[in-house]
Amino acid sequence: MTKEKFYTLLGELDGELICSAAHPPAKRRSAVLLRWASAAACVCLIAAGAGLWHAAGRAKPPAENSSAAEIAVESGEVTIYYTADGQLLSRTEYLPLTPQAVFSCWREANGIGEEVRLLHTEIRSNGTEYTAGESAAGYQTGDTFIYCITVSKELAQYCTGAENDPLPESLKRTMTGYGYINYSEFILNLE
Amino acid sequence: MEDSDIVALFWSRDEKAITETAAKYGSYCSSIAEHILGCAADAEECVNDTYFSAWNAIPPHRPRVLATFLGKLVRNLAFNRYNLRHAQKRGGHETALILDELAEIVSGKENVEDSVAERELLRELERFLRELPQEKRWIFLRRYWYSDSIGEIAKQLGKSENAVTVALNRLRKRLRDDLTKRGYVL
Numbered sequence: 001m002t003k004e005k006f007y008t009l010l011g012e013l014d015g016e017l018i019c020s021a022a023h024p025p026a027k028r029r030s031a032v033l034l035r036w037a038s039a040a041a042c043v044c045l046i047a048a049g050a051g052l053w054h055a056a057g058r059a060k061p062p063a064e065n066s067s068a069a070e071i072a073v074e075s076g077e078v079t080i081y082y083t084a085d086g087q088l089l090s091r092t093e094y095l096p097l098t099p100q101a102v103f104s105c106w107r108e109a110n111g112i113g114e115e116v117r118l119l120h121t122e123i124r125s126n127g128t129e130y131t132a133g134e135s136a137a138g139y140q141t142g143d144t145f146i147y148c149i150t151v152s153k154e155l156a157q158y159c160t161g162a163e164n165d166p167l168p169e170s171l172k173r174t175m176t177g178y179g180y181i182n183y184s185e186f187i188l189n190l191e
Numbered sequence: 192m193e194d195s196d197i198v199a200l201f202w203s204r205d206e207k208a209i210t211e212t213a214a215k216y217g218s219y220c221s222s223i224a225e226h227i228l229g230c231a232a233d234a235e236e237c238v239n240d241t242y243f244s245a246w247n248a249i250p251p252h253r254p255r256v257l258a259t260f261l262g263k264l265v266r267n268l269a270f271n272r273y274n275l276r277h278a279q280k281r282g283g284h285e286t287a288l289i290l291d292e293l294a295e296i297v298s299g300k301e302n303v304e305d306s307v308a309e310r311e312l313l314r315e316l317e318r319f320l321r322e323l324p325q326e327k328r329w330i331f332l333r334r335y336w337y338s339d340s341i342g343e344i345a346k347q348l349g350k351s352e353n354a355v356t357v358a359l360n361r362l363r364k365r366l367r368d369d370l371t372k373r374g375y376v377l
Contacts, residue, residue, distance in 0.1 A: 001377040003294040004274065009309060010335050011266045014317050015259030021332035022258065024347045025325045091321050113255050115195040154195075 016082065019108050025094060078102055078178045081170035082109035088166040090173075097178055099149070106174040110167065112158050119191055120150040123181070147176050148187040156190055194257040201249035208249075209242050216258060220265045226338035227269035227286050228276070237272055241265040266336070285340055292359065293335065296367045297377040312375060319369050323362075330355060331362050 001009075078095045080102075081088055091109070095101045103118040124146040151171075159167050168188060176183040192211050200208035220241055224234035241264045254260035273286050320328050326348070333339040333347075341359075345352045370377065 001297040002299055003290045003297055006293050006297045006377065007290060007335070008267070008270065009313060010316070011263060011270070012313055013320070013332075013336060015256050015263075017317060017320055017328075017332065018259045018262055018336060019256060020325075021329050021336065025329050089321070092325070094325055108256075111255050113194055115193055 014084075014111075016109050016111050020093075076178070078105070079174065080105050080109045081173040081177075082106070083166045083170055086166065088170055088173075099175065102174060102178055103149075103151075106171060110158070110170065112155070115152065115154045116158070117152045118149060119152055122148045122150075124148060144184045145181050146185040146187060147181075147183045148189065149175060150189045150191050153190045194254075197257060198249060198253060201246065202253070209246065212242060212245065212257075212261070216261050219258065220261055223262060223265050223337060224269040226340070227266065227273050229284055229286070233272060233276075234269070237269045238265060240268050244268065266338075286338060289335060289338055292363060295363050296370075312370075312377075315370060315373060315375065316366075319366055327358065327362060330358050334359055 075094055075096050077092050078097070079090050080093050081090045083089070093105050095105055099121045100118055107114075107116055125144065149171075159165050171188065172186040176186050192215065197208055197211045197215065200211060217238065220238045221231075221234055224237040224241075225231060228234050228237065241261060244264050245261060248264075252260070270286075277287070320331060323331065330344055330348070333344050334341070341352050341355050345355045348355070
């Protein structure tokens with residue numbers, strides 16, 4: 001093969017790959033800094049958890065502007081699931097650990113247009129509904145959690161409607177796979 | 192304006208589609224064309240051709256991601272123009288360097304590749320790229336898809352040009368070895 005033909009062939013690469021290179025990758029912090037940040041976040045989470053326990057009882061949602069929530073808006077490795085030729089594949093991206101950032105990356109990876117938006121996220125735990133802010137920090141472990149997300153109805157046009165359509169599954173795995181919580185259920189609403 | 196709204200303008204044959212496309216993606220397209228052609232005037236003509244091609248292609252196409260659709264159009268048009276100019280021995284220094292780098296991966300022989308074999312090779316290239324760490328994938332695509340210079344890539348990453356050159360050398364070797372292992376002799 002000639003180099004010109006190879007260059008032309010590279011031009012046909014999947015749009016999702018091309019989009020992924022539109023902006024420079026997020027800079028990683030050094031491992032030492034990351035360890036210190038993680039340790040600091042743990043200390044703050046414990047302190048915030050203890051404070052919540054004493055002040056408001058176990059079932060209260062964390063304040064979104066609490067120090068725990070702020071610190072927990074970290075970047076990290078997120079597994080993004082996407083579909084290609086009817087198969088469910090995955091890749092790892094370094095992203096802010098927020099529902100919007102993860103959803104945007106999932107949307108891009110699946111070649112879904114910007115008209116599809118993440119409208120609302122909510123975590124239900126033991127009968128209490130929390131509005132998921134930009135962080136999942138502060139929730140108690142050991143409880144059961146249901147992750148509910150509302151996405152604009154335009155998503156439907158990208159789904160095949162078949163029972164084994166891998167697209168909803170890729171969204172479920174992506175959105176429930178990062179962070180600290182093990183979700184027992186995932187509910188997707190279109191609006 | 193959202194991509195879907197711009198595409199809707201193309202579909203309704205509203206010429207505002209061109210001005211909205213130029214407003215949102217003009218600099219993006221110009222950047223790709225300039226990198227390949229190395230000449231602002233040629234790049235501008237190429238970008239205008241891109242809008243014209245998009246006008247002719249939508250409808251029937253309904254691109255889901257307009258940026259990639261336009262990016263592919265402008266890259267192809269610019270490279271065709273580069274080949275024409277190269278035959279006349281004019282300009283396109285960066286593209287000549289990129290092609291020389293890619294020559295390390297391919298034999299340079301004119302093979303008769305059918306479209307099916309090319310699609311298979313493309314899938315292998317996509318698999319290879321998806322398996323790379325994010326930064327390595329970004330470097331490869333910026334160099335060989337967006338045709339960025341080594342200096343631009345280094346600046347964006349906050350690394351030295353030498354570090355980027357070494358990374359690209361390793362990536363080319365890794366790609367060649369990977370393809371060879373899978374039975375592709377290009």
